Amino acid sequence: MKVLGIESSCDETGVAIFDTRENRLLAQALHSQIALHAEYGGVVPELASRDHIRRLPLLLRGALTEAGLSANGLDAIAYTAGPGLAGALLVGASFAQAYAHSLGKPAIPIHHLEGHLLSPLLADPAPRFPFVALLVSGGHTQLMAVENVGQYRLLGESVDDAAGEAFDKTAKMLGLPYPGGPQLAALAERGRTGRFPLPRPMLKDGSLDFSFSGLKTAVRETIQHPNWREEDASDLAADFQQAVIDVLLAKADRALRQTGWKQLIVAGGVGANIALRAQLTAALAKKGCTVFYPPPALCTDNGAMIAFAAGLRLQANCAPLADAIAIHPRWALETVVGG
Ligand code: KG4
Numbered sequence: 001m002k003v004l005g006i007e008s009s010c011d012e013t014g015v016a017i018f019d020t021r022e023n024r025l026l027a028q029a030l031h032s033q034i035a036l037h038a039e040y041g042g043v044v045p046e047l048a049s050r051d052h053i054r055r056l057p058l059l060l061r062g063a064l065t066e067a068g069l070s071a072n073g074l075d076a077i078a079y080t081a082g083p084g085l086a087g088a089l090l091v092g093a094s095f096a097q098a099y100a101h102s103l104g105k106p107a108i109p110i111h112h113l114e115g116h117l118l119s120p121l122l123a124d125p126a127p128r129f130p131f132v133a134l135l136v137s138g139g140h141t142q143l144m145a146v147e148n149v150g151q152y153r154l155l156g157e158s159v160d161d162a163a164g165e166a167f168d169k170t171a172k173m174l175g176l177p178y179p180g181g182p183q184l185a186a187l188a189e190r191g192r193t194g195r196f197p198l199p200r201p202m203l204k205d206g207s208l209d210f211s212f213s214g215l216k217t218a219v220r221e222t223i224q225h226p227n228w229r230e231e232d233a234s235d236l237a238a239d240f241q242q243a244v245i246d247v248l249l250a251k252a253d254r255a256l257r258q259t260g261w262k263q264l265i266v267a268g269g270v271g272a273n274i275a276l277r278a279q280l281t282a283a284l285a286k287k288g289c290t291v292f293y294p295p296p297a298l299c300t301d302n303g304a305m306i307a308f309a310a311g312l313r314l315q316a317n318c319a320p321l322a323d324a325i326a327i328h329p330r331w332a333l334e335t336v337v338g339g
């Protein structure tokens, strides 16, 4: 089956075609709205929706050409139904459903985090079920026990800011342009850790939950101190990044011990962080655990993960069918129906 995937939940418009029989991506096209939102220092929801409308038809045409397919060669149209920005989601949902209807093909609503969570299965080598998933995106920080496609159990999550949000807000405080996460990571690479004693919130509380807002406050207090010097920004960035990594690593390790499983997958935008990857892989290897990541291009938002998740659901006979243009700007992953 050839599945079209459409992602439009935030500031990337993604379209991709996944072939379940060949188990590979036939095409992928992505448009990032970074330039559009940069002058505002963050995503402007209405501008995001309008740009998704503009880009989707062009990206779709490009993907079909790349795959060498006509529209009728598609077997299903999958789209991100949530969570995300309401207007941006509505664009993808209505576009996908209208397109599916015109072709007489099923429209399949997909949970954005399920897309992230299953995307490491596209990597080589790929993990096998069951595994622990560490989802670290702009809006979510969660640990999930993943038994199979559609079988997700929430182990712990952030009680306040998500890890990506903490990266973005801290970057803003340091005067870095949007999107802050990757910029802060690049700055941290040039810095030295160990100069600024930042907290590791909830590290020792025994739970699998996270909290990042105190860390952000500690950074703010450091910057507002009279002794603060601009040239120390890279060292502070390095200490901030290390604090986030220490917490993510400790909680992921605890989740692996609790479940007794040996595989961790890391997905979502923060999973693109090089230092996080290196430290997770090295530290957990010492405990006999393997860490899997999506292919680098699929770490941040994209259409491929949506097409892929729908493809897996179709193969497992648990693909939901859209019967109305329903989107879920807030949507708990553990409520999706399993196979
Ligand atoms: O998964 P994603 O593309 O979108 C959401 O679903 O939220 O994640 C975006 C988040 C942003 O907060 C961004 O700053 C962060 O991922 N991010 C990073 C890096 N690349 C993206 N954070 C830290 N280091 C990076 N290299």
Ligand code: ZN
Pocket: 112, 116, 137, 138, 268, 269, 300, 301
């Ligand atoms: Zn995402």
